[in-house]
Amino acid sequence: MLTRLPLPIIGLLVLVLTGCERCNPEQPITLPGEAQIDFELTWGEEVYALEQVATDHNGYPIRLDNLQLYVAPVAFRSDGEWIEGAEVSLIDFSVHAQNIVSSLEAGSYDAVRFGMGLPPEINTDIDPASYPNSHPLSVIGSAGMFWTWSSGYIFVKYEGKFALESGTQLIEPVSYHCGTDISYRTVTLELPEPIVVASEETTTLTLTLDAAKALIGSGDAIDLASDPVTHNAQGDSLGGRMMDLLVEAWEINVE
Numbered sequence: 050m051l052t053r054l055p056l057p058i059i060g061l062l063v064l065v066l067t068g069c070e071r072c073n074p075e076q077p078i079t080l081p082g083e084a085q086i087d088f089e090l091t092w093g094e095e096v097y098a099l100e101q102v103a104t105d106h107n108g109y110p111i112r113l114d115n116l117q118l119y120v121a122p123v124a125f126r127s128d129g130e131w132i133e134g135a136e137v138s139l140i141d142f143s144v145h146a147q148n149i150v151s152s153l154e155a156g157s158y159d160a161v162r163f164g165m166g167l168p169p170e171i172n173t174d175i176d177p178a179s180y181p182n183s184h185p186l187s188v189i190g191s192a193g194m195f196w197t198w199s200s201g202y203i204f205v206k207y208e209g210k211f212a213l214e215s216g217t218q219l220i221e222p223v224s225y226h227c228g229t230d231i232s233y234r235t236v237t238l239e240l241p242e243p244i245v246v247a248s249e250e251t252t253t254l255t256l257t258l259d260a261a262k263a264l265i266g267s268g269d270a271i272d273l274a275s276d277p278v279t280h281n282a283q284g285d286s287l288g289g290r291m292m293d294l295l296v297e298a299w300e301i302n303v304e
Contacts, residue, residue: 080248084246099113111273113223116208118166137186161240161256164236204292232288238299240303
């Protein structure tokens, strides 16, 4: 038997249900934004491009023909907490407009931190064939940047030619291949001003590498004449010295 509720009761139920919906409205979903880091290369105060001839701290003419490095991972600081962005990127300065894009929650960020090279858990005892071809650690993605399964990946390649005297042909080799777990370094840079990442929008920063500072810094200098080559698959000290110098070679700006 169907029982009909009196109209006043039906009206009361409608008011109660409507009121509950208003008390517990669905929260809007805030989609993440993006922070894009564009890479630039300088030699001292001058914009630099590979295959240009520059002069090092000892007065040697030098031409860089290849400069590549792994960056892993990137993180951004917000209210004292580090939020990880892009995991692994291979930066090749022979390719125009290199950048790293990180997906971040909307908010304010005041510092950037990134690893130069690869942390141990993704460096040694890794088979590049286990990654899809599009990944920077795959066989194709890491072409020329991998030693062996035991030694792992090459973190930095800094290659070119130099001359012992100005005005002479650049025929002396420059070849620094830095890697191994003990060569992994972390760079932390305070932003000149905080950035605000907005939902579904892209905020751009510029990360500049001074290639000259890979050879000289506040506490060390590499002499090309005596130390022009290192392939430190075993983690020799020269490769570690260059990694230490590279930590001081970065500058970041907000666009």
